[in-house]
Amino acid sequence: MKTAVIDPIVTIRSRTVVMPSTNIDTDQLVPARFLTTTTKEGLGKALFADWRYDADGKPRPDFILNRPEAAGCRVLVAGRNIGCGSSREHAPWALVDYGFQAVISTEIADIFRNNSLKNGLLPVVVDEATHVWLLANPGAEVEIDLASASLSVPGRAAVTFPIDPFARYCLMNGVDELGFLLSKDDAIKAYEAKRVA
Amino acid sequence: MSAPKTMFEKVWTAHEVVPETADTPAVIFIDLHLTHEVTTPQAFSLLRERGLRVRRPDLTLATMDHATPTRTEQVFGGAPITIDSAAKQIRQLEVNCADFGIELLGLQDARRGIVHIIGPELGVTQPGKTIVCGDSHTSTHGAFGALAFGIGTTEVGHVLATQCLLQKKPKTFAIEVDGRLAAGVTPKDLILAIIGKVGVSGGTGHVFEYRGAAIRAMSMDERMTVCNMSIEAGARAGMIAPDDTTYAYLADSPRAPKGAAWEAALARWRSLPSDPGASFDNAVHIDAATLEPMVTYGTNPGMVVAVNGHVPDRKGDPVFDAAMKYMGLNPGEPIGNAPVNVVFVGSCTNGRLSDLRAAARVLRGRKVASGVHMLVVPGSQEVKRLAEAEGLHDVFRAAGAEWRESGCSMCLGMNGDTVGKGQYSVSTSNRNFEGRQGVGARTLLASPETAAASAIRGRVTDPRELLS
Numbered sequence: 001m002k003t004a005v006i007d008p009i010v011t012i013r014s015r016t017v018v019m020p021s022t023n024i025d026t027d028q029l030v031p032a033r034f035l036t037t038t039t040k041e042g043l044g045k046a047l048f049a050d051w052r053y054d055a056d057g058k059p060r061p062d063f064i065l066n067r068p069e070a071a072g073c074r075v076l077v078a079g080r081n082i083g084c085g086s087s088r089e090h091a092p093w094a095l096v097d098y099g100f101q102a103v104i105s106t107e108i109a110d111i112f113r114n115n116s117l118k119n120g121l122l123p124v125v126v127d128e129a130t131h132v133w134l135l136a137n138p139g140a141e142v143e144i145d146l147a148s149a150s151l152s153v154p155g156r157a158a159v160t161f162p163i164d165p166f167a168r169y170c171l172m173n174g175v176d177e178l179g180f181l182l183s184k185d186d187a188i189k190a191y192e193a194k195r196v197a
Numbered sequence: 198m199s200a201p202k203t204m205f206e207k208v209w210t211a212h213e214v215v216p217e218t219a220d221t222p223a224v225i226f227i228d229l230h231l232t233h234e235v236t237t238p239q240a241f242s243l244l245r246e247r248g249l250r251v252r253r254p255d256l257t258l259a260t261m262d263h264a265t266p267t268r269t270e271q272v273f274g275g276a277p278i279t280i281d282s283a284a285k286q287i288r289q290l291e292v293n294c295a296d297f298g299i300e301l302l303g304l305q306d307a308r309r310g311i312v313h314i315i316g317p318e319l320g321v322t323q324p325g326k327t328i329v330c331g332d333s334h335t336s337t338h339g340a341f342g343a344l345a346f347g348i349g350t351t352e353v354g355h356v357l358a359t360q361c362l363l364q365k366k367p368k369t370f371a372i373e374v375d376g377r378l379a380a381g382v383t384p385k386d387l388i389l390a391i392i393g394k395v396g397v398s399g400g401t402g403h404v405f406e407y408r409g410a411a412i413r414a415m416s417m418d419e420r421m422t423v424c425n426m427s428i429e430a431g432a433r434a435g436m437i438a439p440d441d442t443t444y445a446y447l448a449d450s451p452r453a454p455k456g457a458a459w460e461a462a463l464a465r466w467r468s469l470p471s472d473p474g475a476s477f478d479n480a481v482h483i484d485a486a487t488l489e490p491m492v493t494y495g496t497n498p499g500m501v502v503a504v505n506g507h508v509p510d511r512k513g514d515p516v517f518d519a520a521m522k523y524m525g526l527n528p529g530e531p532i533g534n535a536p537v538n539v540v541f542v543g544s545c546t547n548g549r550l551s552d553l554r555a556a557a558r559v560l561r562g563r564k565v566a567s568g569v570h571m572l573v574v575p576g577s578q579e580v581k582r583l584a585e586a587e588g589l590h591d592v593f594r595a596a597g598a599e600w601r602e603s604g605c606s607m608c609l610g611m612n613g614d615t616v617g618k619g620q621y622s623v624s625t626s627n628r629n630f631e632g633r634q635g636v637g638a639r640t641l642l643a644s645p646e647t648a649a650a651s652a653i654r655g656r657v658t659d660p661r662e663l664l665s
Contacts, residue, residue, distance in 0.1 A: 025628075028632070032633070033611060036280060036285070038238035038289050081398040084398060085333065086332075089239075109398065118352070165219070178354065181363060182249075188226070
C-alpha cells in the first residue's frame with residue numbers, strides 16, 4: 001500500500017495573491033459545468049473560470065491571477081468565509097493544480113477546509129489584524145511553518161494559526177488519512193458486531 | 198443521573214467507533230452512504246489504485262441526478278445526452294456500481310431522483326442514523342433526526358473503503374422558532390429569514406437543531422426544506438427531533454423497518470430528542486408569526502428581503518456593492534421591480550410533491566407571463582408519477598410551463614438546463630451565487646408560491662396577492 005500520497009508540507013515561502021472578496025464560494029472557485037470530469041487532473045484551468053476569462057475565453061487582464069505579479073505565487077489571501085457552498089472537492093483540486101499550497105483567511109468554510117487538508121492545501125485562519133495587513137499588502141513575502149503552525153510576515157511578529165494535530169501530522173508526512181482508518185479495522189469490526197442494523 | 202444530552206450528542210456518541218483524543222479525530226461509523234455520478238468517480242479510482250473493496254455495499258446506495266438530462270427523449274428515448282462529459286460520467290457510475298456491487302437506481306429506474314429526495318422517499322433515511330453524501334445538501338436528511346452532512350470526494354473514498362469517517366466533534370446551535378407561520382408564508386421563507394439572521398457563516402463549525410412550535414407544526418416535506426439549507430448558513434448539518442409526523446411518514450415508506458423491527462426502531466427513535474435542559478453552544482430565537490414571504494436580492498442566500506419590501510441600501514459594503522453590480526439592482530428600490538425572465542420550480546430544496554402542489558395552486562387557471570420561461574422539474578421520478586396522477590403536469594402545461602423528468606437541473610445547470618447571461622431567475626433552489634444557474638445568471642431564491650406568482654406577473658410578486 002502506498003503511504004505518501006501527497007507531497008509533504010514543512011515550510012511554505014511565497015509571495016501572496018490577494019482576493020479580498022468576502023464569501024468566495026466554491027461555485028466561483030470551480031463553476032459547476034467543469035464538474036463532469038472523472039479525474040482530478042487539469043482543473044487548474046477551471047479555477048475562477050468566470051472571473052478569469054471573458055465570454056470568448058480570453059483572460060480578463062484586470063483579474064488578479066492574470067496579472068504578472070501573481071505568477072508563481074503559492075499563497076492565496078482571501079476575504080472572510082472562503083469556500084462556502086458546495087462540497088465539491090474540485091475546488092481544492094483546482095487550487096492545487098494551479099499551484100497554490102495555502103489559503104489564508106479569517107474564516108474558512110467547514111467542508112472546503114476538510115477537503116483542502118486532504119489534498120496538501122493548507123487552510124490558515126488568522127486574526128483580524130493580520131488579515132487586514134495581508135489584504136493591504138498584496139505580494140508580501142510570507143513564510144508558513146507547519147511544525148510551529150506559524151505565519152511570518154515582514155516586519156510583524158509571527159502569528160500562530162489553529163490546526164488539528166492529526167491533520168498536521170498527515171500533511172507534514174505526506175500521509176493520507178485512509179491508511180489510519182484502514183488500521184482501525186478491528187475496532188470497526190467490533191462496532192459492526194454490536195451495531196443494531 | 199447523567200447530564201442532559203442534545204439529540205446531536207446522542208447520535209454522535211452512538212456512532213463512535215473510536216472516540217476523539219487530543220491527537221486524533223474520532224472514527225465515526227456511517228449508517229447510510231448516498232452516492233451520485235459527480236462526486237464519486239475519483240473515489241472509485243482511489244479504491245482501484247489501492248486494491249480496496251467497498252466495505253459495506255449494503256449501506257451504500259447510488260443514483261444519478263446532478264448531470265442527468267431532464268428531457269424525456271434523452272432519459273427514455275435513446276436521444277443522445279446533450280453534454281458528452283455528463284454522459285461519460287453517467288456511464289462511469291454504472292461501471293463503478295457494477296464493479297463494486299453497489300445498488301444503483303439508474304437513469305431509467307422509476308425510483309431515481311435527486312439523492313436527497315429519494316432517501317426519505319424510500320425510507321432509508323431514518324432517525325438516529327449517520328448519513329453522508331458527496332453533496333452539501335445532505336443536511337436535508339436531518340429533518341428525520343438523522344446526523345447527515347456533506348463530504349468531499351476523498352471522504353467518499355474513506356466511507357466506501359471503511360464505512361467510517363474521521364471527524365472532530367462539532368458544536369451545537371439551537372434555532373428556536375416559536376409561533377406559527379402566517380398564511381402564504383412557507384418554510385422556505387422561514388429558512389431564508391434564518392440565514393439572513395444567522396449569516397452565511399454563522400453556523401460554521403456547528404450542527405443546527407431546529408426547535409419550537411413552528412417546526413413541530415411542519416410536515417416532513419416542509420422540515421426537509423428547512424434542514425436542506427442549513428449549509429447556506431455554514432452549518433454542515435441541521436436536525437429536527439423525530440415525532441409522530443416523522444413516524445407516520447416512515448411507516449408508509451418501502452424500506453423502513455416492518456413488524457417487530459418497526460416497533461424496536463420506534464422505541465430507539467423515541468429516545469433521540471434532546472433531553473429537557475440540554476445545553477447548546479449557541480442559540481437564536483425567531484418568531485415565525487412576524488415573517489413575510491422572502492426573496493433574495495443579492496449573490497448569497499443571506500441577502501434576503503421581504504417580497505413586498507425594498508432592496509436595502511448598504512452602499513460602501515463591498516459585498517453589497519458587488520452584488521448590486523452583478524444583479525443589476527438598485528439600493529432602496531422595491532424588489533417587486535425586478536423583472537423575471539426564468540422561473541425554476543424544483544431542486545432538493547423545493548422539488549417534492551407538496552412543493553409542486555403549492556406552485557400549481559397559484560398557477561391553476563392562469564398563464565405564465567409572456568416572455569417568461571418556466572421550468573418545473575420534479576425532485577424524483579416518484580414525485581413525477583404522483584404529480585401526474587393528480588394532474589399537476591396538466592396545470593403547469595396549461596399555464597405555459599415546461600414539465601420535465603427529475604434531476605438537479607437548473608439549480609446548478611450542470612446538465613445544460615441553464616439561465617442565460619443577465620437574465621433574472623426566480624428559483625426555488627438553494628443558491629444564488631454568481632453564475633450558479635448559468636454564466637451571468639441572476640438568481641432570486643424564493644418559495645414555490647412566490648416563484649409561481651412571479652411567473653404569472655413577470656415581476657417578483659407576493660403570492661398572497663394571487664392566493665386570496
